[in-house]
Amino acid sequence: MQLLEKLVTTPGIPGREEKIRELIKDELNKIADEVKVDGMGNVIGIKKGKSSSKNEAKKVMVAAHMDEIGFLVKHIDKKGFLRLEPLGGFDARALVSQRVIVHGKEELLGNLAPSTKPPHMLSAEEAKKKLEVKDFFVDLGLDGDKVKELVNIGDPVTLKQDFVELGNSYSAKAMDDRIGVYVMLEAAKELDYHEADIYLVATVQEEVGLRGGKTSAFGIDPDVGIALDVTIANDIPGSKEDEMVASLGEGAAIKIMDAASISNYKVIDTLKEIAEDKELSYQMELMAKGGTDAGAMQQSRAGIPTAGISIPTRYVHTVNEMVDKDDVNSAVKLLSEFLKTCHEKDFSL
Incomplete structure (x- = not known):
């Protein structure tokens, strides 16, 4: 997990993402056909579809924010x-x-x-x-x-906090949302064939208002968007069962809604079908407070079909944010399988 450790320990607060941006650029250059930085500071890696012409290829945007609180x-x-x-x-x-x-x-x-x-x-x-x-x-x-x-x-x-392994989990500061960036990079590495043009975007200034997600989505104008972020795993003492958003160890969370977005139900259904077909553990996420880049993408231009894949995380916005190894692997596999087949789907309403 050397890559994840580098991601969580490299600094990058909103507006000062320069060090984490360089790290992510280096990683994207290993897997993308083209890497660029837009005027806002978002890093965009483009993986061209294998069999589609430039004019025909469906564009899918994957967004994970690189800034930390x-x-x-x-x-x-x-x-x-x-x-x-x-x-x-x-x-x-x-x-x-x-x-x-x-x-x-x-x-x-x-x-x-x-x-x-x-x-x-x-x-x-x-x-x-x-x-x-x-x-x-x-x-x-x-x-x-x-x-x-x-x-x-x-x-x-x-x-300041160290990256540590605790049982079947990893704990560190800045899992929000370097774990989303990690999932994006690892899923892209697993792609052997895809027809859609895939835009892998590490966004800036999410923690202060989804700003990078908004500008990058406007520039890309994707046909479908997937936001990668953490979600609240309040499966701990002090929380009631009916208040739990997600739990560690029960798989990647497919976002139904958060405070900034309500997901496209066709994208939700596609993610569920993939998870069930590939026998991937998953759970459904309704998070009433806290928004993600899903909201920025969904409201771009005339509206983008959007949903989210979330990584359940305990102790969010502390130095001890904790994720489960199996949930992370589930998220990587779910995203990679979606990217392989999303060109076949019609997400219009």
Whole structure:
């Protein structure tokens, strides 16, 4: 799993995806006929259909966002403590006692801490205060002058965590959505024959409003779109059974809806048929909160038939996002089989 480890550990917050973009470009150059970067910064790898002319080939777009949640430095005080502007959704409870990397003139490791007294000094009333993301600062262990020499306002800040194997799972920061990028790349490698022209797109700025998915879909104008992203696996203590979106180990999730899209039912049916025919484990996903690039593609131009293949993930938007190995393999196989046969289908309504 060296590729997945490289993907999750390479930094790339919204708008500053340059390092992860170069890694993905290198990988796409191994499998695509053409690789380009559009004006927004999306990486687009094109695999031409084997037997179709340029004018006849159906275009299928696969989108997985490369950006991860993170921060920008917005203030440096005289002692060298950094205040942050979040990019993406954070739960402040998951930030306590974490470490970050500040990508300044050099990479600087720092402690992320809330601006509050130590627990043993808090009054009962102070202890009840709810933490907010705006309460956190970064301590680089350097004096103010040195920090200002190495760090500028607007420098990216990413969370720090190792990639580890836990039982039948992998855990790391930025599985959202580097695991989607991984599935896209691995599925493309499995293609021995396909008639559709396949556009493999690593999108930017998804975490701040599906921005790269919108612009890339407009430029490609595909006949059908598949969004690859994580979905909530809340199969853990504290969740009710009827509130569960997905579970680890039960296969790739076929998206019915999320907060940004309702999937084309013909694409859903095709994915289900493939999963059942190939005896792939799958589950159905309805996620009422949280959108994906499916919404950006679906609403492009006059509308694109779109659905999603999601990888169930525990502890989303934390440094310990966890995926199941078998679910990942199921997603790779489901996508590759769809790409082999989608030219035969009519997804119009």
